[in-house]
Amino acid sequence: MKRGWIGSALAQALVYTFAATGIAAAQTETGPVNGAIGLQPAATEVAQDIANFHDLLLWIITAVTLFVLALLLYVMLRFNKGANPTPKKFTHNLTVEVIWTVVPVLILVFISLFSFPLLFKQERIPQAELTIKAIGNTWRWDYSYPDQGVDITSLPLSEEDAKAQNRPFRMAVDEPMYVPAGVNVRMLVTSNDVIHAFSVPSFGIKEDAVPGRINETWFNVPKEGIYYGFCQELCGTLHGFMPIEVRVVSKAEFERWVQSKGGQLASAEPAPAAPAAPTAPAPDATPAPVAPATPG
Template identity: 50%
Template structure:
């Protein structure tokens, strides 16, 4: 076999291998379409884009994202077209004698004014979104989230001022239907269609309370209480995580929020007052145990 024949055989084999690999990938994507479908409130393998919005703040964030996507796409297409024009129009073969132009007032004004106008178009909805997601004046429920190494504690001052810890469910304790690394032993429970004021702080180092489906990501800083809000507009279970690198077990600080009907929430709150500790005193279970002694 000559060298040319051998090289051609290698190229043919490589083409077949690449084609087979691309075909296998396409088949895997299409045949496993249900497996890569986005689950509300939960990240999914191969999912592109953001989780479906379930709060007004998240919906506005998605709208702002789409606006920016259109803007950067148009800018990229314009720059690409300009590069192609310059390459073709001013190539050496078409311009044996290069131009010595060093100044063009119109172009210089345009490349100064146009970016300013683009930034103004971006700034107006950006500031509106910042103020909209900052806080709410019509809060119907207040929850305080306290970041600790490495779990979250929650306080419900409006429903008996009880508190509980939410720690990750270990792999050995995961039950069918639960999500590894995102399950907690005690979920945050909130009523649907309710403006929830969320106060965020930390007991040791900086953490961050993040819930993508709600459009919430707020830093938890020791000695400081930050505020944000959300309103879940449909019932379900939603997951988030600490989004600040806070130590060795940073990846094991999940957040689980269960959105229920207002009737179910009222029932849960009554049970929680008996189940969990009071912020200002011992838990009901501890008080009962001491009384029994």
């Protein structure tokens, strides 16, 4: 079946979220699709905001480009040697110079009205109900759920296994990362060896995994499904074999999964740490008043 490139790309884009055929529970899968164009469908509010911001920038870029093109055409036609044989000799025009300084500044200020709130939304980690640590290794991802006591190693399915299970080869893994739907998840990202990057495009997250350092990001996916991501830092020869598979499931299913991995369920309502009682300073601990420095 040969379709035109554009027709194929558009059709693929429409079916970006594709139904998994081989999985018992009908779950939607979101990930890269051959020949598709545009961003993957947003699974989180942040990813939707990123897509909206991208679209806004596209309009601005298009307008600026067309305006510059129009200016160039005008100059070429109006001031070429034939149309304007004796050019004027002036080299400055204060009004024009002020305009071409102020207008771009205003455009940038306008863009910042949208970009800064989005940046804050991405960078401020909200109160999280679940913490997961993703650890990059050459070449696989390990996931650790410190509060549940679950540690898993995630390896891509072999081509035969993927085919047998009707799963996408080089995207599906043997041990996916499980996450309950509608929950703020804090991701701690680090690495054991070289720099990797933990990225799930449909969540709008991409965080560098740097050895000896922990980076943070967060996401909240309301809709259950399977979401694919990848290591997005060129980390070595098998960089392409570090897929990320996230299963967003119901809370009950997540708890079943935690128990199946030998983990413990965090208490439903985590008791806030008791505030340390302010200890009255012992009288003899009071710092002696500092004697004023005497000159001389």
